[in-house]
Amino acid sequence: MAAGVALVVGLATGAVSIFVARIQAKHAVELKREELRTEYMAEAAIHRLLKNPRWSSRTFGTIQRWIGDGFDEKELRRLLVRAGAVCIPDRTGRDRELWGLVDRNEDVLG
Numbered sequence: 001m002a003a004g005v006a007l008v009v010g011l012a013t014g015a016v017s018i019f020v021a022r023i024q025a026k027h028a029v030e031l032k033r034e035e036l037r038t039e040y041m042a043e044a045a046i047h048r049l050l051k052n053p054r055w056s057s058r059t060f061g062t063i064q065r066w067i068g069d070g071f072d073e074k075e076l077r078r079l080l081v082r083a084g085a086v087c088i089p090d091r092t093g094r095d096r097e098l099w100g101l102v103d104r105n106e107d108v109l110g
Helices: 002-051 060-067 073-082
Strands: 085-088 098-101
Touching (some): 002 060, 060 073, 073 085
């Protein structure tokens, strides 16, 4: 009798543990998907900003203001590269960090 009760309790405990683990895993996947969606949307916004025909490049500060405070500087630079941008030289002599799409700045990249 005790062995039967122990078996039932063990099976119930195992089932509950599996159920809880599946819920936690599903939640973790949803969180990661949301994080990636945020990055993807930021990357798309950066690409669109740099694709504007009026400017072939933008300062890092301008891009940072447009994207907002959701990313630190290192993350934002990584998103810029993923969007197809490169850091280009500032021809004006001012020491600014300029970013532009590769295909729109081939003449200054050498």
